Structure formats: C-alpha cells, structure tokens
Amino acid sequence: MSFKHKAIQLLEKQLTKQALILDIRPWHNDTFFEVDLHVPDADFSKTNTVQHLKCRVAPLTFNDYTVSGWDVETRTCTLMIHAAHNGAGAEWVKSLSKSDEISYLKTEQHRYPAMDHGKWLFLGDQSAVGHFLALKQLANHNPNISGAIIIPDIEHCKQLRYFYPDFGLKSIPLHNGYTESILAFLDQQPVIIYDGICIAGNTTMVIEVRNYLKQRGIASNKIKAQGFWE
Numbered sequence: 377m378s379f380k381h382k383a384i385q386l387l388e389k390q391l392t393k394q395a396l397i398l399d400i401r402p403w404h405n406d407t408f409f410e411v412d413l414h415v416p417d418a419d420f421s422k423t424n425t426v427q428h429l430k431c432r433v434a435p436l437t438f439n440d441y442t443v444s445g446w447d448v449e450t451r452t453c454t455l456m457i458h459a460a461h462n463g464a465g466a467e468w469v470k471s472l473s474k475s476d477e478i479s480y481l482k483t484e485q486h487r488y489p490a491m492d493h494g495k496w497l498f499l500g501d502q503s504a505v506g507h508f509l510a511l512k513q514l515a516n517h518n519p520n521i522s523g524a525i526i527i528p529d530i531e532h533c534k535q536l537r538y539f540y541p542d543f544g545l546k547s548i549p550l551h552n553g554y555t556e557s558i559l560a561f562l563d564q565q566p567v568i569i570y571d572g573i574c575i576a577g578n579t580t581m582v583i584e585v586r587n588y589l590k591q592r593g594i595a596s597n598k599i600k601a602q603g604f605w606e
C-alpha cells in the first residue's frame with residue numbers, strides 16, 4: 377500500500393465513527409438492500425427529525441443514507457439502499473456482510489413538521505423508501521398518509537408489499553422518466569386537499585414535481601422537497 381493510501385486510511389479512521397451490521401437483506405436481483413445496524417454513538421431520540429448517516433463507501437467518498445426503523449434504546453436502525461445502478465455506494469452495499477463494521481462521518485438531521493395528524497402526500501423514487509418509512513415512524517403511523525413511489529422492478533413491488541404491508545404508498549412503474557411517472561399519478565390527485573406534500577429522490581424529478589405542484593396552487597411552505605441523487 378502506498379504512503380498516500382496509508383495516510384488517507386489513517387485520516388479516515390480518525391474522522392469516522394463505526395457501526396456494526398447486525399443483518400443485511402438483499403431484495404430480488406441484489407439491487408436493493410436493507411441493512412440493520414447497531415450505531416452506538418447515535419442519538420435517535422429527537423422528535424420530528426429524520427436522520428442520515430454519511431457512510432464511507434470508498435476512499436474519501438461519503439454517501440448519505442436515511443435512518444429508518446430506529447430504536448432509541450438499543451441504538452439500532454435500518455438503512456434501505458437502492459443499488460440498481462453503477463455507483464460507489466451501490467458497489468459498497470453489495471460488498472457488505474453481516475458482522476462487518478461500517479464507517480460513517482456523522483449523522484445529519486432534517487426537521488419535519490409534526491405529521492401525526494392531517495393529510496399528507498408522499499412522492500418519490502425507490503431511493504426514498506427508507507425516508508418515507510422514517511416519516512411514517514415520526515407520524516406515529518397516521519392513517520392519512522398516502523402517495524406514490526416509483527419502483528422499477530416488479531419483484532421489488534411484491535417484496536415491498538410483503539415486508540411492509542402498512543407502507544400505504546402506491547408502487548408505480550418507471551415509465552418515460554421519473555418526473556413523468558410521478559406526474560401521471562398526480563394528474564388524477566386532488567392535490568389541494570393535503571396539509572403537506574413531501575417529495576424525495578432524483579433531484580431533477582424533485583424540482584420538476586415541486587414546480588408542477590406550485591402551478592396547481594400549492595403554497596411553497598406546504599411542500600417539503602429533498603433531492604437525493606443526480
């Protein structure tokens with residue numbers, strides 16, 4: 377190993393914290409993964425806050441993954457990682473096994489309005505499955521949450537229904553692009569009835585769907601949008 381590589385390794389070791397993989401569940405075709413973690417240094421007790429772990433996926437490369445299904449006392453959680461493309465994060469998650477340690481830089485937090493009452497609409501792609509599960513956990517499973525999520529693999533649609541029967545979002549196929557797929561669903565929705573709308577996933581889709589909702593009369597402060605990947 378070169379001096380440069382050793383120096384990078386040492387630096388990363390000093391800057392990062394560790395989490396232990398308790399279990400890892402690949403979905404059909406090894407293109408989506410649930411990763412159960414014990415994160416001893418994390419604090420999952422903050423209310424109305426979605427957290428992300430900035431995970432080291434390659435030397436000096438850190439990706440955000442959303443904390444879902446967390447337990448405050450045991451400091452455990454699940455990351456849900458889409459890996460149907462070629463990318464450092466996708467390759468990284470495919471290389472992981474139970475009992476491995478992963479390194480992360482820090483946890484980042486995003487505040488959300490209280491969602492345990494009112495009507496909410498969630499819109500996104502498969503990279504946002506964990507994000508929407510996290511919002512549902514914060515919402516104490518408010519039954520008035522609905523929406524649509526793009527799931528390109530038909531087998532993943534079945535697995536999502538089977539493993540998360542209360543997910544409550546409609547799985548829709550990827551057809552003519554991310555924005556177009558969501559807009560085909562939204563065209564039939566009375567969007568004005570919602571107290572808030574959350575959009576997450578492909579960044580272009582998030583921006584375009586947000587603009588479309590504003591054109592349909594939704595105020596900016598009712599839309600919570602987060603671009604995840606480009």
Ligand SMILES: Cc1cc2nc3c(=O)[nH]c(=O)nc-3n(C[C@H](O)[C@H](O)[C@H](O)COP(=O)(O)OP(=O)(O)OC[C@H]3O[C@@H](n4cnc5c(N)ncnc54)[C@H](O)[C@@H]3O)c2cc1C
Nearest residue numbers: 439440441442457458461463464465466503506604605606
């Ligand atoms: C706050 C935040 C939270 C996030 N939470 C999650 C999460 O819970 N789960 C999750 O899977 N991702 C999540 N992401 C996205 C994640 O951080 C990575 O950006 C994403 O996984 C792609 O990283 P990569 O290294 O695999 O691919 P990259 O090297 O970034 O991209 C390689 C190629 O793959 C394409 N690509 C990247 N992602 C996808 C995708 N999902 N579908 C199709 N094509 C893609 C890109 O357009 C590019 O052409 C989150 C991002 C943010 C900012």
